[in-house]
Amino acid sequence: MGRARLAAGDWTRASELLRRALGLWRGPVLADVSDAGLTWPELAALQGTRLAVHEDCIQAELAMGRDRELIGELESMLEAEPTRERLVAQLMVVLYNCGRQSEALDRYRRTRDLLADRFGLEPGRDLRRLQRAILSHDPALALRLTTAPGGAADFPPPAGPRPAAAAAPQPPRPRPAPTPPARADDRADGSRADDSGAGRAGTAAAPAAEHAFRASWERVERRAASVVMVRAQWTADGGALAPERVDHAVKELTADIRREMAPFGGHVRRAFGSVWLVVFGVPRAHEDDAERALRAALALHRHFEAPGPATPGATAAGPVPGSGAAATRPVTHLVVGTGEVVVTYDDSAPEPVEVTGEVLDACHHLLLQVPRGELWAADATVETGGADLGFAPVPGVPGVHRPAPARPEGRGPSGHPAEPPFLERTHELNLLRGAYQDSVRRQLPYLVTVLGEPGIGKTRLIGEFAAALRDGAGPPAPRVLHAGTPAFDAHTPYEPLAGLVRAYTGIRAGAPAAVVLPALTNVVRGLLPHADTGPIVTALAACLGLPAPAASAEGPDGGAVPREEVLGALRQFLEEAAAERPLVVVLDDLHRAADFVRSFVEDLTVRLGPVALLLIVGARSELLHTRPSWGCAKRRSVLLHVAPLSTAATATVIGAASGRRHPTPADDRRAALADGNPLFAQAYARAADAGADHPPAVLAVAAAQLDGLDRTTRSVLRDAAVVGGTLWRGAVEAVSQRDPEEVGRSLELLESRELLRRVRRSGVPGDVEYAFRYAVSRDVALAQLPGRVLVERHLRAADWAALLDVPRPGLLAFHHDRAIALAEADGTPVEAMERRAWEALVGASARAAAAGDDALAVSCLDHALDRCPPGEPERVWLVTHHRRIRDSLGARVHRRRPAVTG
Template sequence: MRFSLLGPLEVLRDGRPVPLGGVNQRAALGFLLLHANTVVSTSDLIRALWDEPVPPTARKMVQNAVAGVRRALPADGSVTLATVPPGYLLRVDPELIDATRFHELVDRGRADFRAEAWEPAARRLREALALWRGPAMADVTETGTAWPELTMLEETRLAALEDCLEAELALGRHHALIGEMTSLVDEEPARERLCGLLMLALYRCGRQPEALAVYHHLRDILRDGFGLDPAPELRRLERDILNHHPGLALPRQTVPGGAADGAARPETGAAESAAGQASVGPPDRPPHDGSGRTVPGDGGGDPVSAERPVAERKRASVLLVRTRVDVVFGDSECVDETLNELARVVAEEARRFGGLVRETLGSVRSVVFGFPRSHEDDPERAVHMAFAVRERLADSVLEFLGVQFAVATGEVLASYRDENDAAPAQLSGTVPHAAEQLLAHTRPGGVRVCHVTARALGLPAGEDGAAGALRASAGRQLTAPPPVPVPPAAGHGAPLIGRDRDLEVLRGVLGDVHRRQRPHLVTVLGEPGIGKSRLVAEFAAALPEPVLIGRTPPYGGGALAALADALRSRPGGADAARQLERLPVQAGAAVWRRTLTDLAMDGPVTVVLEDLHRAPGALLDEIEDLTERLDQVPLLIVVTARPELRQRRARWGCGRRDVVTLTLDPLPAEEAAELLLGPAEGVLLSLVGGNPRHAEEYARASREHADEAYDGAFDGVFSIPARLRALIAARIDTLPLPERAVLRDATFFQDGLRPEGVAALSGRPAEEAAELLRGLERKDFLVRRRTVDPAREPGYAFRQPLVREVAHAQLPRSQRIAKHRSAVAWIGTLPADEAGLLVHHYRQLVLLNAPQLSSDVARQARHALLEAERRAAAAGAHDTAARCRRAAHDLRPVPARGAPPRAASHRPPIRHADDPTVATYG
């Protein structure tokens, strides 16, 4: 039995969760686990479970909760709960509690940290932090419980995270850490050590203006909120950054054997100067033995864990910005200052639009959209950023700099040195070269895009069919980017199908608003395309009362953009919206609340806020507390969000009054079929997966292929629509890289997706693979399947088949071949009656290998399948033996005049209409 406190309270017995009953029972068990092997008095338990006033039956309720805990414990005596005056004693092996393991790893990591053994320190601290699945005991604390023990746990986590980041900075991994550290500083803006580490990382990457901006932002927060100045160490670090102090240099480190560590091989063209003072950043280098290897600390001589390189291919857009200097104008210092201003503008706009700034090559700056996280609108983001930069530079830089922009979209292969890296170490493919060719034909001040980008923008292709152009004459001020088509929401223009119950819930809450004259908040959650916007639009269309509709922009908007958009949707609200956008978040939210209260005084009002998962954390705080802060007025606030909101805020809405969460489930197959044109085969319906947007995209594709007499049947060749593929890829990219890697490994198993099989493919311990699969289940990517053997780890299946298709296609062909071979090796260790699993992998190996190798691979596969047939027959598994025999027969050589056997025995892989080189999971 194992107990997990670092996240929602969870008890596992033989890998399966143990039911824990109600809130009191869970809280009592959690408090006893926090004080394991220590007597906890009944009065302490009562104070832990209830704030004032304590119910008169509290002691009896504690006894009932303890009795429930005892029933959940194993009968073998390995874990016992004894009644010991003046309370209770939970006897349990500390190693069975994840919090104990966390503290042990942190202690060992900090010992390595003090010994300046940076590699083992970073590894152990990362291992400790990976145990956290969310806020500690999130399901208990959502009721308002606040225990000092949980606060100490959270503070220990943050301190360990800072130690880990400092150790990794000492290893030279500043490029990979910037994304993670920026997010952490956004969540904890007043933590001085964390801000200092981010300043250090930015400076080492040659981004001095951004490092100073972090300091100025922290100084403003401390002065405005607490009346304090930053610590002397941070002030000294600011001065050293301004003066480019030579003591901040990070020497290059030698790694034996040419290992590609972040400290040994920084990205080409990136600045390698900058390390912090000892009080803020780590010392220059870790200790080494004579061979150049990092010396372990006192952690028992554990070997340094090998990095896990990751490669993935995805659709991305590359924006190139080239500058041409008029050497007649200005002196060298003026040109240098202007180029620095250009670099600052590009960095700020890339951050605003979600792009990744890569190294500068000569006069060309590159920004990649799609890595490390892709979005369904990456081409639009790239073009909008180009025009935003163009507009900001129109009055100054362009006086003597000719700035050209080019955007190309296509498939890019990314390589990560390790799965914990925040950004890829290398990007390759033809897309950057295509963007360079576009630059050669772009006038100064112009933006030129490839045909794929133009199609995403709804623009016609160029005369040569290869590119379209968006041009602006030099010096012309552009007030807005070009119009971008918005993909239609699922089901618009068609009847709302399968959502009657959800509509009734919304109408029922609205009835409560009218009857009680109190504000209510409804959150509509669901995966992309499930029909959240369509449901809310149908609900709002039938209301006689005013409806304000605001949408959180996917990029480029301010913190209050959704609230301002809602005000803008009412007549005469444009001026109020503009004024609101200029205010800080808290002040703007207060003005917005007053405006809504005034409107609701005249009668019921409904407010719809779309895509709240994109909103910044400060705005989420304001929205979540709306029902507590608003006056007693008839106001209904409906927000829509994707599951990412739950990942960001596990306790969203918990403990607030008049708050309802509505989760939209997939439609049944018969209802989803109504959204398709003509008859639909079961294969296509399974790909749609009950998602209305998926069905709409396939229906749209069928109309585009009307001349091919497409009848709604899926034959294995019909492509996944491009918009749908981008939507699913963006959802996959919400996962951390380790979970993405495991998700892709899981795609190699058609039947019987098991943790031990995934572990064999990924090279992970089985326990780690099982934990990552459980995380994917919690995030609705996988569903658990019952197993016949209760001692075996549960199996899984993909919740959405299209997720499996898209995730598999993101692996390079060489990796797919290697993983199929790893799967074959793992299946060889299974009992003979499971040898039928080999058939799928051998067929895929024959398909994936080059033509000149496929005959040799087919011969090897045939021999292996015949051997598997003999093993299965000897074990009495005659059905498995027959399957292996048929597969071997299909792979036999045939006369030249005959058709290739594998063309008849296996469908060709799915191919995308706009990218025939992509071969996805078949």
């Protein structure tokens, strides 16, 4: 009955019944028999039953909060049964709850020594987990013991793997112990797990406790970003500006900045006063954030230099209310910089609530030095994204550039390196050549989609094919039209289709209507001499972004021509051009195009008439992520995946970019980092002397790939990065503490995105092993996690490694060492973490010895000794234990290191 009430959670009634049961015993059982030296199985069973009932009674009274009353009773019981681990655990919990943590840990050490001396054993798993929970001050410690209804208490691991269905730890009772660097229930992206699980006390949490957990709801990330900082000054004749005039001027200028930044993807934030901050790369990174920031700053600079109405005395809409004095246009100062920032999000909004970092301070300091009306950019930004923008150093100011006045607008000396050797693409060229020949021979349109990851060489492959076609194709010579989809600042939503019209007609982007309309009219009349060309010219002009006289909600930007008419005119235009002579149409980077453009392109060859037209689409693999059925079940459609280069070819590309004919061992190492990607290979070759692990261009591509993932998958990828370059599904589950099925789906998605590779033979039996394809992907993912979050993640990974059936001492030591190093860098005390590290290695050694692998046991102890400081009281025991196991090996194991002395 007492145990039934205990299982039901009726602590008071359980205590009463179990105390009454204990009162039925009158002294030792069969004392006369025991004194005579006889051993009866019944006697041992009765004694075990009495102890178990006593433990159940103590458990009920612990749940009632009688911690201090039970200390003496537990200590007296342990004098008779010093190796009874459940009693030891109960006493440790009582001491911990009374604020006597050191005594609780001392009791654990005494028990461990006693087990080792008497039986050569380590404490059981539950007791070891309890000891780690005390070391890390696990907030669930006080609650989890009270909910175990019978048998051994369910002691929680401090940060290790736990069942997915387990309730999230609840806020603990107030304790004098310090809080850990990060909570075990923080998600991988910094979000909070649900705090409403079972085991909560009946009363609601106090407002102060809720406030204490508020910080954990925010998500904090470290990111590389480019920023534009703008400062404005106004002057007026006749004295100071009235407050309402200043307010109006600030609002007008804010609208101008937002309008100029929007095409480049900048997020405008008011810093303070008349200073504006525009951030690129937050909340989503792009490969060209530095270039976007520079081009946006140039556009804003040109906007301020252009003639227009004065501000704040007058605007295009008229004078500002209350302005009584003449005014001038604002004088602006602009600075562009690139660096690392820390971004804080709130779960309720996708935009960051706070952006901080050294780069902001550096830009603000530089902003005070910029002359009136000038734009300055930091070296790092210009080197990364300003090769074609014509920036020159500022005389007398080191590390700063400004636009060179002698350069044409937006253009500068070419900064692109020489083309690398074109290797291992013969098969792909033959496929493209065969598709073109079939199209000409059969007079039918063909679609070839060239897919691949960033930098793999899709554009180069298409360019080499087009060049060979121009040089070697027989009569009639084909016409090749090439258009790319811009990453930003598109002239029209019809890109890249508008680029085809410009390529055929020779019209420059942004040309006025007086130039565009006559050119279009001449071309269309030449293709359709007997048709009414007016509607077609109007539709093609709308495709190029020219406004039309009447408005239509279906047209682009409120234009007059409905989208269906524009696309129909484009289809007719291309068909007539292909009827005149064979036509090769190249649309590059189609994954960036609008969805309606991709739909039009996918169906184009099916809806065209019998003409010799080869449509080549270049896109990243993400095109299939948004349109999985691209090209499926369509006639004359080919899907071509560009494969990575071999290691030898990659080394050749690196050697050529470095100016060497033959690869060196260093080139082979860089080839392993590039993993067959020509863009990465060139970048590593050019950055060989820079001293950085990864070139900025490679880091930018990796960051953009990560931000292309959904939030859950990106979080799982970061947890996988914590585990290591080689990782296991079970380890990622332990680090992320997410549902195992969710983790499995995310890892499979990451494999399909070619960020991870599955290893055929797993190093952990029964688990699935993966490896990062690119080291840079892992490094970028790790760099986005704050140090305190990384500490907790590494401790979770260490706890997972500590529970492996076959210990991996190197992996276990690595995660503990990383956690300790990160905590030290953050100024957190690490004494408890150091003890936790070597005690975990000692436990791994005991498991290896129990399994008969003495060599592995010695290896674990070697790592433990390396991490146990000389002044530690347990080091003497550890050295003795190490020597005893080494001696047991005898001549069977080659000693890899000399015997260690204290």
